[in-house]
Amino acid sequence: MAIIRPMKTRHAPHAAVAPYHRVKLHLKAELQHGRWKPGELMPSEAELVAQFGISRMTVNRALRELQSEGLVDRVQGVGTFAAQLGRVSSTLTIRDIHEEIEARGHRHHAEVTLCREERATSGLALQLGLPEGAPVFHSLLVHFDNGIALQCEDRFVNPQHAPDYLSVDFGRTTPTQHLLAVAPTWEAQFTIQSGLPTSQEAALLAVPATEPCLVIVRRTVSRGEPVTLVRLVHPGSRYQVQGQFTP
């Protein structure tokens, strides 16, 4: 029972959900209410074309977007299937600590403990794609939220990508901001761990050496080459990472 529409539709003047969006909302609602079990066959493009009285390209866009959102699986020559949810990846934002603190309406400042050139140890050289003993920049900062130490940032930088690194005033700019400006982040891997601070970190953060800390280690790559390796240590009692998952 196809709905017949005029060949040239007039778009309603304001708003009126776009047809591709209507299809998405309809299918999302049905999926949410368990209309199809994971792996079950869903309507074909042709069926949706007939049901909504719209062109195939429009249905195709809706289904393609649902696929990229992980809600459906599509197989050429076979059909569209309800996806397995729950095993879906979640979104987590790791922002520059300066932005994060300001976004909360708090005051941020940083104290620089160390900022100099060193020679790469073998492990570090490997991570930064440099020969052992090559010069690297090393900085150690503490970031404060309204005067309370929130993060200890221990960072190594590949000098080729940020030759001016040592002359930057990290009281005014964060290392992350400087690096983003000179070497656009194109790839990064990170781990989130729980561990104890080193004795130096404990002192800088003004926490007992027994305080469990949230440790994020991140390696950043720009234009195919490693740029920086950073260890971010946060007192467990003062910091947590938040995330969400909404398909």
Added chain:
Amino acid sequence: MAIIRPMKTRHAPHAAVAPYHRVKLHLKAELQHGRWKPGELMPSEAELVAQFGISRMTVNRALRELQSEGLVDRVQGVGTFAAQLGRVSSTLTIRDIHEEIEARGHRHHAEVTLCREERATSGLALQLGLPEGAPVFHSLLVHFDNGIALQCEDRFVNPQHAPDYLSVDFGRTTPTQHLLAVAPTWEAQFTIQSGLPTSQEAALLAVPATEPCLVIVRRTVSRGEPVTLVRLVHPGSRYQVQGQFTP
């Protein structure tokens, strides 16, 4: 200098990157090499149409996908702009512990410490959208990786969404698997923290009470209603969360 192509293009028999994909690859490569600074104006659809000799819908698809990947910002009536990278959200996968352990090629088993009905305390009732004192299901399990305790799972479940919860054999199925089957996950919030285990958790995990632990607290919603609240405690020395960011 537009490239003129025949009106009806023959698609190469095998592969040959699709035009919309060629445009994406081209723009990604340029962005990666810093062709446009963040916020800078990029070519319009019309310019790309001329440059690639393809139709506007095809260019539009390429740009729309780049936008949904967070690489460009588009503003109707104004243009397409290079996005701010780096402040982009990363992807993090929190999988069912059973799957995660098996994916490593290890042996998983679980031991059930507790599985019963309780009355909701006020805080819990709030989280699960129930009245205070309402019945809730409470389970406490330990998950083992090759015989080593990896995760302590302390979970509360809204009985309305999983009435059979207490009769499930969690030696064979994980709570996550059961809940996914009866109530498709539609929304979830989580936090990742570092902290000390409770004395009970320390005993169950066979770690000292001073061992820093990675704690994940997650609340899951299905069809608009809270389903479960879980606290996952992992010894910091045995577990870490990994993630990546690749635009």
Added chain:
DNA sequence: CAGTGGTCTAGACCACTGA
């Protein structure tokens, strides 16, 4: 073979922006 999704086209109408 029929049915499925993957993709492209040439044209259209529209809303929005900023000069």
Added chain:
DNA sequence: CAGTGGTCTAGACCACTGA
């Protein structure tokens, strides 16, 4: 007003799947 992106259409050719 010209230029931008947002969206839709009707048709087309294709590759792939499974009967």
